[in-house]
Amino acid sequence: MAVVEAVGLTKRFGTITAVENVSFHVREGEVLALLGPNGAGKTTTVRCLAAILRPTSGYALVAGHDTRTAPRRVRHLVGLLTEFPGLYGRMKPLEYLDFFGAMQGLDAHTRRARAETLLKQFNLWHARRQRLGQFSKGMRQKMALVRALLHAPKVLFLDEPTAALDPEGAYQVRQAIADLRRRGHTILLCTHNLVEAETLADRLLIIHRGRILARGTIEELKAHVLGDPVFRVQLAQPLEGLPDLLGDVVSPLEWGPDWISYRTRTPTQTNPAVISRLQAAGGHIVTLVEEPRRLEDVYLRLMGAVP
């Protein structure tokens, strides 16, 4: 069941089109990564979905509620982690969470109970007597994540959650998101960090200049953009006529005296045939590996940065 659904979502600011005719959905318990460069329209999309911005055309539903006609309800169903945590520096954690809990309509007892649980969960309980202004960047981002989770939202929107963090802080926040994923939270993750998207997301949506360029699981995208997987065989010694030897089994891509690479859609059938043929010709196979296909290659190719 789709918890978030965007249909023909378009957002213009004056003459600038930030998001154009974007349609997608996020299923319950799924992590969807919205991947794109800076200025691609990720934040605007999230703001439209979180009922902070009103779409110029198209619409978005969150748990069945239209962001245009029921913005308050949507904002109640959504937990938003903004790119910059933007905490109130003079407040203490419990006080801060109490404020946002009250804004979400939680009673005092629930606010306190949830704040305590979440602060402990995110290892921030020890800092409960500090002012938020004294927190490190990683702690601030985790605090913002706690804020977003406080009212038990139906869906989490995480906008560049690690963009401004050092590696350690980013790791902490990624771990926290991975934990939420394991617990079955529905998450829309905006990022331009490919490792983050690859590690955390079930599906990807690649957006550029306000339009969706590609969508699917990581494997689907790799297959779609980069083609069938490429395998490389390394032999112990050179073997004469290597490409001709395998010509009727696979179409060799590149080769050397003691190695060859080929592309195949059916490795379970092709690879054993390749091995048999090479062994029959007296070749000693050292390795047969699938060449790594990185999400970066998919992304860069889609962005037109590489041919």
Added chain:
Amino acid sequence: MSERTLELPALTDVTPVQPGINWNILWTLVRREVRDSLRDWRIVIPIGLLTLLFPLVMNVMADVVFDFLERYDATIIGERFIPFGLLAVGFFPMSFSLVIALESFVGERERNSLEALLATPAGDVELYLGKLLASLLLPLVASYVGIAIYGISVVWGRLWNLPATLFLQILALTTVEGLVMVTAAVIVSSHTTSVRAANLLASFIIVPMAFLVQIESLIIFWGREEALWWIMAGLLVLDVALVRAGIRTFNREAILAREIDFLNIERAVRLFWYFLKAPPEAAPRVRQQSGEAVPRFQLARVYRHDVPRLLAANRWGVATACVTTAMGFLLGWGLIRWWNLPIDFFNLNTFDARAFRATLMQGIPGSATTLLPPFAIGAIFVHNLRVLVGGAFLSLFSFGVVALLLLLAPMTIVGFLAGALAAQGQNWLQFLAAFILPHGSLEIPAVLLSTAFAVRLGAIMLAPPQDFSAGEALLLATADYVKVLLFVVIPLLLIAALVEVYVTPLVVVWLYT
């Protein structure tokens, strides 16, 4: 991450979202903001000093001034000085509301905390009113305390027996002044991109307020405290208008989306031109699209379609102008009770056609030194146009009030003259038919139309059309005004001036000889 499990209650445990103003949210926001202000030493220390020390300093000053004036038997001046002190000790802490309010939205934006706030279920009204009340509360309490300290010290020191009415007047006046400053400052704060820009725009608030406080001081020195009620009433109306404008123009999109403040003259000119060319109903589309999409200008369409449509859309402006015209006439008529003219001043029973013609030929007495134009087509036309355009321009800064006053004033004079004639038993209808009707039948509709659209020009800032920014709304209202001015008002004024010079004198002579 610890291995503790998250046990969060289901969403159904959460209080349902209420439609309309959610007072809990509003109060939560106010509490947080006030608490935040109380933790900021940059706010608390100056406010505390002004609240506690300034009244005592003022009291010492009052004591010194009183002693000095008593030596010269001028105690009345001293008595006037003491209530002025009340005004001052109330105003200074209140001026901090401006600082807090200017920072309210744009400060949060600069600190990146605004988006999280906008992502809560709080509605625009709650956010705006919450920020407004939070900005007002602390300085207001400080002002009340300051006024109370000064009042008590003055009474205790037996300097003056402070009248309760004046004390309440100053409290009320300080409150409405604070509210004006805060409402305006919150509007500024929600329409700028940096605290710096907001502070620069603050002079548009503080300068008129400082000017107003000077007028109030003069009124107090003059001993006409009852006039303060009128000022208070005016400020209250302004408060209501500003709160309405603040809520209406509050736009969370604009607050988040606007990155830099810059004046895009090219776009402004282009948009103005498009609005001017296009029919009124095309304005929302024109705002979004490029020039190719703008309908072609057609003069016939302007008269057949655009002007009637604009009049229908601005029916409240037209109605306001009509009511003002009638009120002006009746006001002038009523003034005869207090200021009647001597019987010979304006006696049309002894009308002398030759003297009348001679006066017209030589010019109306005093016209060279007063605001009256020479009796010539061009002069009359330019004079009328200048007044109307000037009034429309000033309407921008007065929410349309100046344009209405400029309509009210001549109609009051006409009413006064008609009333004076009636009081003297002369035929006032004949006066109107002779002196006003011939050219007035064209000039008055022209003035009414110009005023109606000038009022809209002033009101557009209070209530811009849906999805229009304040700047776009202003351009649209200006384009509509210019369209009506160019194609209706100016032709009517030209013909009216022609009639006034060539036809009206003939009618006057014909009817009175």
